[in-house]
Amino acid sequence: MFRVLITAAFLLVWTAATFAEAQKGGVVEPSKKLGFGARPAGMGNAYMAMADDATAVFWNPAALDLDRRYELFGQYSKTYFDKTWYNMFAYKHPVGRFGTIGGGMVLEGWGDLTRRNTAGGNIGTFDISKMNFMLGYGKQITNSLYVGSTLHVLREQIAEFSGTGFGLDVGALYRFTHAYVEFSRAYLTLAKAQIRSQAEGFYDQGAQAFQNGDLPRAFAMLEKALELDRDYKEARKLRDRTIDAGRRKGYQFQARAITNGHRAMVEFLRANPPMSLREATLSAWFNRGVELYDAGKLREAIPFFEGVIRHAQSDGITDKLSLGLNVQNFIEPQIKLKTVAEKLPMAAKLGASYRMFDWLQFALDLDLTTVDVHRIHFGLEWLPKSWLAVRTGLDNGDPTFGFGFRFSDLKFDYAILPSSLFDNFQRLSLSYEFGKSQGTVASERLQRGLTHRAKKEYPKAMQEWEEAQKLQPSNPMPRRYMAETRKDYDQNVLAPWSEAERRLAAGDLVEADRIVRSILEHDPAFDKALTAKAHIESTRDTFVEQHFVRGLTEYLIGNLSDAAREMERVLYFQPAHSAARRYLEAAKTRLIEREQFRDRYELYRKGLEEYRRGRWDEAESRLQLLVRRADGHPKAAAVLEQLAQFRQAQLEPDERKQEAARFELLAQAEFLKGQIDAAELLASHSLALDPDYAPARAILQEVQIRRAEEISEKLKLGDAAMNQGNVDVALKAWQEILAREIDHPEVRKRIEAHAGRFLSFVRSMVSESSRLQAGGDPEQALKFYNRALAVDPYNEAAAKGRGEIRSLLLPRIEREYADALGRFSKEEYEPAIATLDWIISVDPDDVRARQLRADAERRNKEKTDLARAQQLFNAGLTHYRNLHFEQAIAVWEMALSEYSSLAGARSLIEEARGRIDQAVREKDLEEKFVTGVNLYEQGNFMKAIEVWEEVRKADPQRKLVNNYLASARQSLDDQIAWHLREGDRLREQGNLLKAVESYQAAEKLHADHPEVRTRLADARSGLATQLAQWMDQGRAAVDAGQYESARAAFRAVLRVDPENAGARTGLNEIDRLSMARAEAERAIAIEGAPVVDRSAEHIAGWLQEADRYRQKVQLAVDQNRTDLAMQRARHVLSLYRQILTLDARHAAARSGETEWARRLEELQQRWKTEKSGAISQYIFSGLGHYQEGRLNEAVADWNRVLAIDSDNVKARDYIERARKKIEKLKRNETE
Structure with a gap:
């Protein structure tokens, strides 16, 4: 400046x-x-x-x-x-x-x-x-x-x-001057003129209302006029007259304070304070005024234009x-x-x-x-x-x-x-x-251009702005409007048209139509869009049919998102297409359910993977989330419950391995019985304890193979049905696969390949149904309609035809249903099922028939099972009478395992249980008798006598036992007499030690024999001096460090006097000193360290570990895990005995040994009481399956025995025999 x-x-x-x-x-x-x-x-x-x-x-x-x-x-x-x-x-x-x-x-x-x-x-x-x-x-x-x-x-x-x-x-x-000043004046002129024009409109209405005596309306209109233009004197005068007239008539008109539209300016200044650069401030204010003007907010725009002028004039020179x-x-x-x-x-x-x-x-x-x-x-x-x-x-x-x-x-x-x-x-x-000034003309052309743009008349708008630009070359607004319009036109017409062309070429008429409509909204005269619109309308019906077919195919495949999209395309052009609408709603509903299922499935899968890897915390977090989301998830809840038990049990590493093996055996049992899901879960429990346990991994692989085989069978079934023309049967088989595995590629491939056949099948079924219906065969027509609806559930023609025929067949359906109900009450289940099958074939939606059929099928199965249970019971009775107790028990146990929950077989099952007890007792007596015979033949007469005495006490009528008892007693007396004579001979020869051993042999045969006890006591008293000498020799050898000589002396004492405490103490002391010496020698060999006696440290550590395991025994008992409690009790006992090897006089260890030997015996007895029945049941149930050739079921039951008692020899032998037989059968099949 x-x-x-x-x-x-x-x-x-x-x-x-x-x-x-x-x-x-x-x-x-x-x-x-x-x-x-x-x-x-x-x-x-x-x-x-x-x-x-x-x-x-x-x-x-x-x-x-x-x-x-x-x-x-x-x-x-x-x-x-x-x-x-x-x-x-x-x-x-x-x-x-x-x-x-x-x-x-x-x-x-x-x-x-x-x-x-x-x-x-x-x-x-x-x-x-x-x-x-x-x-x-x-x-x-x-x-x-x-x-x-x-x-x-x-x-x-x-x-x-x-x-x-x-x-x-x-x-x-x-x-x-400044360009923005000139342009602001032009906009001010236009804005004020438009405001005055609008205000005059309200003034005219107010004046008319005043003349008609409608004072409230007159006041409202005049207020609006003054709100637009507060300098409108005529409006102000007439408003004041209206207020006075209203006051005389009782109205209380209150003139509002008229604002000047500066609020927008104040808010703008708060957000955008004036800049240090004057040019930037003028530009910002002017642009904001233009924005408000373009938006029709004329009163708000005026202060910005006035502000531009005042701010420009503030330097005293500009303007x-x-x-x-x-x-x-x-x-x-x-x-x-x-x-x-x-x-x-x-x-x-x-x-x-x-x-x-x-x-x-x-x-x-x-x-x-x-x-x-x-x-x-x-x-x-x-x-x-x-x-x-x-x-x-x-x-x-x-x-x-x-x-x-x-x-x-x-x-x-x-x-x-x-x-x-x-x-x-x-x-x-x-x-x-x-005329008008060039600035006014330019401003008016700008306004007309905006009006044309609002009317979508873009060429006219551009022409007006070009003329305005010629009139005012320095005015930025024409360029701005043209640039905005070109950009808007490019964005809303030209660019979308390119996309519309691409969509049309791709056959996507829906999106093309949407784009074309949008283009025509912006430019109704766009020729290319009009041509495209005509093309879309001419091909719409074909498009609808094609995409309905495609949507139905996607629905059948399970591509619900694509199916919904295709049906939406159909409904876009034909909103009244009811089948498409029903498919769309069904797809959306199933899609929501599927997403929920996917979410839950992923949580369960990932949680189970973490569980199998031994990452319990991560697994627990995912599975708990799943339980909360699913409002209870049985599988997840089962895993969480087992996980809680694992945590509570506080398993040691070796215990984990043992438990993993136990769960793997249970998994094998379930797998062999065909319970795939249960086998998978049990194998997962096994891996949760030992992620590297190969047998459990193998079971999971077998589970996957079995499932793949099941899917393969269903695929083959569907292929066969499709080849035979039974499209509905094929689709049902394939959809069963999709229900388990949503995205199975083979199923999707098959359904896509036969998509055309589905619709042609539906058409043929509907056509055939119409022909049969017209020919007077409504029953067969209804079946064909049902087959069509099985493929296309929302087919209008099939649904309508089925409804018409069903109304005709309804009386017969009611009669047939009454007949089936009567047969059901008479327990004639198979005829009832046949009748209900007919009703369901003609009316698949008949809920009553389906429910009654399910009840009839259940009752018929119970009836069949009851007959089978009676057959097994009779077979067992035959074995029992033939004294084949083991076979009888096996058959009855199998009946118990299979039919114990059968309501009609309760009395039979109770009798079988009693017979089993009888058979087990007879079998036990027979086994004991045979055991006594074996002992007798081995020369162990005293034990044989004890066994036979038990048999005679249980069954006094067994004569053979009495004969064997007499013979055994005679043989026992002869043997005792020989040992006494031999002892007397050795004693006379002075060999007191051998004499004592001979008398002790006689004592083993009969501990309470008076003559044996007298002679053994005399011989031992004669050895007292000898024992004292051996004790002295042993102590001397210990002091001299000659541990082997000392051990030989103490052992000689114990052979004569097994209860000699001094000899036992000497042996324990030798063991402790030997360990200390060995440890010292190792330390010296490694580091040259001095000899340190660490027996006290060992004892303290073992005591601490014993206390810890004592608590864990109780945890196992609380969890009803007697087997685990026994294992831990054995470990406690072994710890106390290790302590006694170092310190035979350790009081705590001595009392602990006594206590836990008794506790272990109690646990063993409890375990025997709890599990012997189950072991016996599974052993004999397996034998029953084995005898009937159901080898997998037999192995499954014997695996359950090993899960209870891993050392059960009989179960292992049976399993080995069954597996050999299975392999032999497989070889024969191969050959």
Whole structure:
């Protein structure tokens, strides 16, 4: 700004200096001094930088382009003498973006002048007249700079002499303004005009309501008018009248405070405070005003435009100061009247104007000539009212006055120039502006463009904005609107059309139609979209049929998302397609269920994987989440329950391995019986304890293989059915696979391959049903309809036909159902099932029939099972009577295992249990008898006698036992007598030690035999001295470190006296010292460390471990895990015995050994009580299965025995025999 000021000042000074230097004598054209127009005359002819009307063609042609409106101007002047005249006319005409042209004519002259001769005599009169015709052009070069030129055609006549000349003026105008100020003024004009128009509409309604006496409506309308335009005086007056009239009628109208729309400005300033850069602030405010204007928020937009103007004017120069320059006669005209050509000299006019306020403006001009003195002009214009102007000035020192009136576009101006030399010089001028300014036209074109864009008339909108751009090249809004519209058009028409073409080429008519509709909403005349719309409408029916088929295929496959998508495409074009709508709803419902299932399945799968890896915490977290989400998940709950038991049991590493083996055996048993899910879960328990346990992994692999085999069988079943034309049967088989494995690729491949056959099958079934129905065979027709609906559940024709036939067959269905119910009550289950099958075949949705059939099937199975149970019982009874107790038990146990839950077989089962007890007792007695025989044959007569005594006590009638007892007793007496004689002989020979051993042998045969006890006591007393010597030898050897010799001495004592405490203590001491010596030798060998006796540390550690295991025994008991408690009790006992090997006199270890030996015996007895029945049941149940050839079931039962008792030899033998037989059968099948 300051650079511009300095430049302008330099130009002014340079021009003045140039003209001052070139000043010389000559003639100055009078009109150049008199000026042009009444308004400039009233301001002392200071109008160079202020000219904005048609007179600019005289003053400064550059100013022609300031206010781009059409204008006619005329002036009449009353001059110094009555016979003189000075009048002018002017016109300006904007030519759009090319600028403005103007024309003018000045007429001046003097009449009836006295003509004199050279002697001064009056020889008559003559006239002088001048005409100055001007053609000017002005153009805005930049936002602030205007340039122009005026061509003069001058004609002068004096008496009979006349001449014509041509000249050219060149002008420039520089206005210190800003583009945003000009544009803001244009928007303000438009906004206020639109607001006033809207307000006038409300005013008219309010005035009409006031005249009709509807005061409430009148008040409401007038309030709306004032809310839009608070300066609307007529509306305010009428509102006040309405309030007064309402008060007289009892209304209490309350005028609202009228806001000025500044709230949006305040909010904007809070969020965007004025920037340090003035340009940025003006741009931000102007853009925000335009946004509000475009959005129709005119009242909110006005403060932003006003703010732009005020902010720009705040520097005191912008929109206030203007500088002008006009070089007159730049091309000097020459006029030749007679013989001498007179040249009009060049002159320059410099001017400045300053608008201090909208109502007060100053002007200063300087005339520089080459033939006259320089002239200074000064003036001011005051606007007390918008329609009244008061002017005054100094014209080179002479005062001037004037005033003017403005009535819309009509202006009247008057000026008087007082003169002491001549009469007062008065001027009257009249001008009329019409048309609109270029800025207004540009703004209106912008608005029309917006209107066209709102109507989707894009070409018209672009045309309007292009014209606006031509009118105001520096206005950014046309470019902005065009850029936005092009972008919007590209985004909403051209770019979507490319996508629409791609969709059409791909056959996706739904998306193509949506895009085409969207395009036509933005441009209803877009030819390509109209053509595409016609194409879509012509191919719509074919598209619907194709995509319904595709959707049905996807539904059958289980691609529910794709099925829903296809059905949505069908419904897009045919919303009334009921089958598509039902498939869509079904697909969405199943999709939600499937997503829930997938989520739960993934949680369970990942949780089970973590469980199998031994990551209990991670598994527990996932499975607990699953239980919460699924509101109870049986499998997850089972895993969590088992996991809690594992945690509670506090299993040691070796115990984990043993438990893993036990669960693996149970898994094998379930797998062999065909319980795949149970086998998988048990194998998972096994791996949770030992993730590296290979047998459990093998079972999981077998589970996967078995499931794959089942799926393979169903695939084959479906393929066979499809080959036979039974499409519904094939689809049912394949869908059973999909119910277990959602994304099975083979099933999907098959259904996709036969998609066409599905629909043709449905059509053929419907067609055949219609034919049969018409031929009088409704029953068969109904079956065909049902087959069609099995493939296409929502087929309208099949559903309608089935409904019609069902209504016809309903009486028969009711009769058949009553007949089936009667047969059911008579326990004639198979005929009832056959009848119900017929009902279901003709009406698959008959819930009653399905329920009754299920009950009949269950009852029939119970009946069959009862007959089978009776058959097994009788077979066992036959074995029992033939004294084949083991076979009898096996058959009865099998009956118990298979039919114990059968309600009708309770009495039979109870009798079988009693018979089993009898058979077991007989079998045990038989086994004991055989055991006694074996003992007898081995020479163990005393044990044989004890066994046979038990048998005789249980069954006194067994004569064979009595015979064997007599023989055994005789043999026992003979053997005892021999040992006594042998002992006596050795004693006589002095070999007391051998004699004692012989007497002890007799004691083993009969511990209570009096003669044996007497002789053994005598022999031992004779050995007392010998024992004392051995004890002394042993102690001496210990002291000498000769541990082997000492051990031999103590053992010799114990052979004679097994209860000798000193000998036992000596042996324990030897063991302790031997361990200490070995440890010391190892330490020395490794590090050369000194010998340290660590027996105390060992004892303390073992005691601590024993205490820990004592607690874990109780945990196992609390969990009813007697087998685990026994295992832990054995470990406790072994720890105490290890302590006693180091310290035989350790009191805690000695009492612990006694206590836990007793506790172990109790646990063993408890375990035997708890599990012996189950072991026996599974052993004999397995035998029953084995005898009937069900080898897998047999192995499963014997595996259960091993899970209870891993050392059960009989179960292992049976399993080995069964597996060999299985392998043999497989080899035979292969051969």
